[in-house]
Amino acid sequence: MPTLILRHDQPFCLDVTLSCGQVFRWDRTADGWWYGVVGDRVLKVRQDGNKLMFLGAPASFIHHYFSLDMDLDAILASVDCDPFIHNAIMNNRGLRLVRQPPWECTASYICATNSNIPTIRRRIASIAKRYGRPIEFEGKMYYTFPEPSVISCGGHEGLTECRLGYRQPYVFGTSCIVTDAKQWEEMVRKLPYEDARKELMKLHGIGPKAADCILLFAFQKYEAFPVDVWIRRIMQEHYLPGLGTGSPLTGREYDTIRRFAREHFGEYCGYAQEYLFAGREG
DNA sequence: GACCAGGAAGAGT
């Protein structure tokens, strides 16, 4: 079994990383193995202490996907600026932001609007099963996430069985615009955060929240600070008591929160967001 | 700026 030896000065926790809500296509078995589809590969991974065992890709791919090249201690030190975030960091130490394939991440967060995590997972699995390429792995079938052109060629009605609700035309419309995923990805990637955000928000079905998630999880724009209902609640309770409660989140409130976070936590505030989100119920 | 659609599953009562 191929194994990566994790350095003790570079903390990593596979379980926290894959169960914190940033990915939708990974499953953990009872005996501690994680199975996931990333790009055109099925990956199987487990962690035992400082050993990361894996199948399905070269070590360089695993290393890159889990951002093991990033100096996590330095990043966490830079956002660790108050007792509350300090506690969240202590409780979820080793959480790393993974590098998600951009098109899949984009479609996923269009599907994620106003839904709970199990529902989002079902929708993405459904799109992959309907349009993706099947891969057999250890006797089980897995499905790659389809290129945008595969979805657009299937026509608007093809998505109906995936039960996306009102998100169906958004996923379809975006797949028609992002026909060349590679070229679109490079175009977004070279833009600075604010410009890339505007570019993503031109797409139907991507508002501020989805744009920030995509920029953080797929484009490594660590200044992005996605504000969902949980983060808003946490920010109100611990950082910005002046904000109202209960009423829907306005664009102005969203900007107030993300600008505060950018100032308070610094250029890696996206990492702070993930640690706050991971500790949302405790 | 305030409302509303549109949809499904989980969690709590």
Next chain:
DNA sequence: ACTCTTCATGGT
């Protein structure tokens, strides 16, 4: 069984 909530967005 019933209600409330859910990693919001776009249109009126």
